Amino acid sequence: MRALVIDDSRAMRRIVTSILEGFGYELRDAGHGREALDVLNEGWVPDLVTVDWNMPVMDGLQFVSAVRSNPAWRSMTMMMVTSESEHTQIVRALAAGAHEYVIKPFTADAIRDKLALLGLLPQEAVL
Amino acid sequence: MTLSRDFVSDTGERRRAGDARPVIGELIDEATIESIAQEAWVSLVGEDEILVPVPVDLPADAVSAWVDVVGPWTGTVVLSTGKETAEDLCRALLGPAAPPVIEDEDVADAFGEIANVVGGNVKAVLPGPSALSLPEVGDAPAVRSPADYVRLDVLWRGEPVSISVQGALPALPDRNPQHEENHEENEVSL
Numbered sequence A: 001m002r003a004l005v006i007d008d009s010r011a012m013r014r015i016v017t018s019i020l021e022g023f024g025y026e027l028r029d030a031g032h033g034r035e036a037l038d039v040l041n042e043g044w045v046p047d048l049v050t051v052d053w054n055m056p057v058m059d060g061l062q063f064v065s066a067v068r069s070n071p072a073w074r075s076m077t078m079m080m081v082t083s084e085s086e087h088t089q090i091v092r093a094l095a096a097g098a099h100e101y102v103i104k105p106f107t108a109d110a111i112r113d114k115l116a117l118l119g120l121l122p123q124e125a126v127l
Numbered sequence B: 001m002t003l004s005r006d007f008v009s010d011t012g013e014r015r016r017a018g019d020a021r022p023v024i025g026e027l028i029d030e031a032t033i034e035s036i037a038q039e040a041w042v043s044l045v046g047e048d049e050i051l052v053p054v055p056v057d058l059p060a061d062a063v064s065a066w067v068d069v070v071g072p073w074t075g076t077v078v079l080s081t082g083k084e085t086a087e088d089l090c091r092a093l094l095g096p097a098a099p100p101v102i103e104d105e106d107v108a109d110a111f112g113e114i115a116n117v118v119g120g121n122v123k124a125v126l127p128g129p130s131a132l133s134l135p136e137v138g139d140a141p142a143v144r145s146p147a148d149y150v151r152l153d154v155l156w157r158g159e160p161v162s163i164s165v166q167g168a169l170p171a172l173p174d175r176n177p178q179h180e181e182n183h184e185e186n187e188v189s190l
Helices: A010-022 A033-041 A061-067 A087-095 A109-119 B012-015 B029-045 B083-097 B103-125 B177-185
Strands: A002-006 A024-031 A049-050 A077-082 A100-103 B002-004 B052-053 B063-070 B075-081 B136-138 B149-156 B159-167 B187-189
Touching: A002 A010, A002 A033, A010 A024, A010 A049, A010 A061, A010 A109, A010 B052, A010 B103, A010 B136, A024 A033, A033 A061, A049 A061, A049 B029, A061 A077, A061 A087, A061 A109, A087 A100, A100 A109, A100 B103, B012 B149, B029 B083, B029 B103, B029 B149, B063 B103, B075 B083, B083 B159, B136 B187
Parallel strands: A002 A024, A002 A049, A049 A077, A077 A100
Antiparallel strands: B002 B187, B052 B149, B063 B075, B063 B136, B075 B159, B149 B159
């Protein structure tokens, strides 16, 4: 399975990437939504996208909306991973088309649990 | 028990139209900041990473990372520590994903992300809705109003770290003493 990690913090990209690599994902990353759209437009379509909210150039909410407006990308599962923890923000993200919402700080177990709920935990990671 | 006449007939309009603005000490205390910071440290830095609340002085080479909160309360959440401690935080945050050589950019990025996470969770306990800025790193923003300022000092691995939540707006003018007097006259016994 493939995952695209979008976060303006290189440190956070490394952390999320490291967790997902441990679950057997093939990974790419991007520093903001526009860069992530470039990856998708190359034809590299992931099964999972983790996306931060507050980023320069194109934020996470704009990215989710852009992805949802393209039928070719409907199969992707999008998980917001962000420090935005207000209820109204969570509702906005889910309404825009995000499937799951993880609030920073998180643990690897929290990511694993969300992936299991979404049916995106590779079999080798379950064992 | 007394209740002011203002309150009895209050529809909310007066409070909205008035010049009262919450100061941070009315909205969050040091214990809440400590709880937020500790959760961030355990999740991001490491399970055994404990913050010990104790008054500390920051070293002369202190660096700061901060995020702005803009909403019913507007201000800044600032993390400050010594340069070397910031580098140690970066290494701990990245763990096995750390590059062999940690550059200044890596330190700024990691320290900024910790400020982002702490700031986001501080924002969540303040009145909303609020917006959160991207993190910045450098010399700490000046304290605009000492009355709108809460600071928590901690030790992490024996090194000082401070976390402050400080209003971005200048202090409100003192209330007119005459107004205070009139206010008291409006109180009625219940």
